[in-house]
Amino acid sequence: ALRTLSHLSRCKYWHYDDRLMTSSVVIVFHNEGWSTLMRTVHSVIKRTPRKYLAEIVMIDDFSNKAHLKERLEEYIKQWNGLVKLFRNEKREGLIQARSIGANKANKGQVLIYLDAHCEVGINWYGPLVAPISKDRTVCTVPMIDSIHGQSFTVEPQGGGDKDGFARGAWDWSMLWKRVPLGEAEKKLRKTQTEPYRSPAMAGGLFAIERDFFFELGLYDPGLQIWGGENFEISYKIWQCGGQLLFVPCSRIGHIYRLQGWQGNPPPAHIGSSPTLKNYVRVVETWWDDYKDYFYASRPETLTLAYGDISDLKRFREEHRCKSFKWFMEEIAYDIPQHYPLPPKNVEWGEIRGFESSYCIDSMGHTNGGNVEIGPCHRMGGNQLFRINEANQLMQYDQCLTRGDDNSAVIITHCDQNQHNEWKYFKDLHRFTHVTTGKCLDRSDLLHKVFISDCDTSKTTQKWEMNNIVAV
Numbered sequence: 209a210l211r212t213l214s215h216l217s218r219c220k221y222w223h224y225d226d227r228l229m230t231s232s233v234v235i236v237f238h239n240e241g242w243s244t245l246m247r248t249v250h251s252v253i254k255r256t257p258r259k260y261l262a263e264i265v266m267i268d269d270f271s272n273k274a275h276l277k278e279r280l281e282e283y284i285k286q287w288n289g290l291v292k293l294f295r296n297e298k299r300e301g302l303i304q305a306r307s308i309g310a311n312k313a314n315k316g317q318v319l320i321y322l323d324a325h326c327e328v329g330i331n332w333y334g335p336l337v338a339p340i341s342k343d344r345t346v347c348t349v350p351m352i353d354s355i356h357g358q359s360f361t362v363e364p365q366g367g368g369d370k371d372g373f374a375r376g377a378w379d380w381s382m383l384w385k386r387v388p389l390g391e392a393e394k395k396l397r398k399t400q401t402e403p404y405r406s407p408a409m410a411g412g413l414f415a416i417e418r419d420f421f422f423e424l425g426l427y428d429p430g431l432q433i434w435g436g437e438n439f440e441i442s443y444k445i446w447q448c449g450g451q452l453l454f455v456p457c458s459r460i461g462h463i464y465r466l467q468g469w470q471g472n473p474p475p476a477h478i479g480s481s482p483t484l485k486n487y488v489r490v491v492e493t494w495w496d497d498y499k500d501y502f503y504a505s506r507p508e509t510l511t512l513a514y515g516d517i518s519d520l521k522r523f524r525e526e527h528r529c530k531s532f533k534w535f536m537e538e539i540a541y542d543i544p545q546h547y548p549l550p551p552k553n554v555e556w557g558e559i560r561g562f563e564s565s566y567c568i569d570s571m572g573h574t575n576g577g578n579v580e581i582g583p584c585h586r587m588g589g590n591q592l593f594r595i596n597e598a599n600q601l602m603q604y605d606q607c608l609t610r611g612d613d614n615s616a617v618i619i620t621h622c623d624q625n626q627h628n629e630w631k632y633f634k635d636l637h638r639f640t641h642v643t644t645g646k647c648l649d650r651s652d653l654l655h656k657v658f659i660s661d662c663d664t665s666k667t668t669q670k671w672e673m674n675n676i677v678a679v
């Protein structure tokens with residue numbers, strides 16, 4: 209049973225207009241289990257006033273499980289056409305499957321997206337759709353409870369304030385985060401059960417007026433399979449004149465992934481790193497100068513070919529969408545308090561011995577291992593480094609520093625204020641170890657990297673840092 213949040217019992221005192229907008233509920237699925245999929249459908253039919261439920265549109269994203277074939281087609285006949293099933297002819301991924309769903313679902317005024325493993329709560333509909341009925345540029349997200357993937361117990365999610373209220377957020381590497389609802393936002397509400405503003409949504413469960421979603425161009429058609437689309441739609445809504453609200457009185461349970469479950473693998477026709485490419489498309493389109501913080505956190509994405517985004521940029525221009533700076537200052541102002549802006553990169557790429565074919569290579573070592581010298585391969589990976597404004601010479605979340613013998617250069621995990629030790633003098637082809645005043649040096653023959661007294665005549669102290677070409 210759902211652990212009750214006492215302040216939410218006040219939800220029962222709200223009155224909703226009895227002429228709310230109608231909805232199409234869209235459920236996209238790929239190889240979902242029978243009972244979880246059908247529980248989603250049954251709970252919607254049982255707990256939604258019939259006059260508001262125009263249709264349920266199921267989009268099968270190229271599943272191959274037997275129970276999702278005829279058995280499913282037969283089963284939904286009991287609802288005499290209320291539940292419709294469309295099948296993708298190839299695996300589209302959840303993002304494009306949701307855009308396809310928007311095209312197929314044309315009977316309701318609002319589109320309500322649900323993952324295929326949800327259970328809507330009692331009276332979920334009114335609170336979720338009422339804000340949209342008042343203002344069609346509002347997009348709403350229910351309070352999502354966590355259904356355990358094995359025991360099916362229901363719990364409120366973590367990450368909120370003492371009452372469980374959270375806003376949707378991200379860190380600078382674009383991982384989804386929840387941050388507690390802060391005082392400034394609380395002051396905007398008259399009661400605790402009112403909808404409140406959120407910078408971002410988690411992505412799977414939300415309601416949006418259908419025409420408004422089309423005006424926003426649905427999802428970027430270049431986003432593939434999974435990831436980043438929740439931020440794309442959130443930024444688009446806020447920066448282009450809409451609002452995103454979390455609605456405490458509309459509760460829907462969602463089964464979260466079990467530990468270790470990575471999701472269904474992308475199909476063979478999709479290239480490498482679709483999720484990372486999605487992130488790059490989103491930051492390149494919406495983050496303006498803030499994109500440097502993303503690249504500072506995920507330098508490996510600097511080499512990704514993320515495709516053409518000129519249509520998206522044109523959309524932003526034509527709709528006079530606001531800047532990311534405006535968004536960060538007015539709406540997402542609390543995120544840097546939880547996830548401080550990382551120091552920006554000054555340079556990134558391979559660190560090559562000047563006019564040589566040898567590069568610094570971490571050899572995959574971390575947390576105290578030595579860095580070495582190896583033949584440059586220009587593939588990034590263990591030869592991709594960056595030096596940032598905080599004087600850190602880094603690879604992933606690791607910093608280069610001096611080893612215990614005071615000479616060898618090692619690589620070890622660091623926070624923003626640790627191992628702020630390096631300066632790169634591009635014209636002199638030199639890396640200075642600021643804390644000792646020594647210079648970065650090497651032996652190509654012994655494959656060793658170390659620091660030693662600076663000597664302008666030593667070619668082994670000369671370096672160049674080169675960007676690596678896009679792949």
Ligand code: UDP
Nearest residue numbers: 236237238269301302305323324412465471
């Ligand atoms: N899904 C899909 N195609 C895919 C991957 C996922 O249609 O290629 C569906 C999936 O069945 C689910 C929804 O998209 O209904 C969201 O995916 P998932 O639940 O795996 O994401 P999560 O909630 O774990 O972020």
Ligand code: MN
Nearest residue numbers: 323412462463
């Ligand atoms: Mn899900």
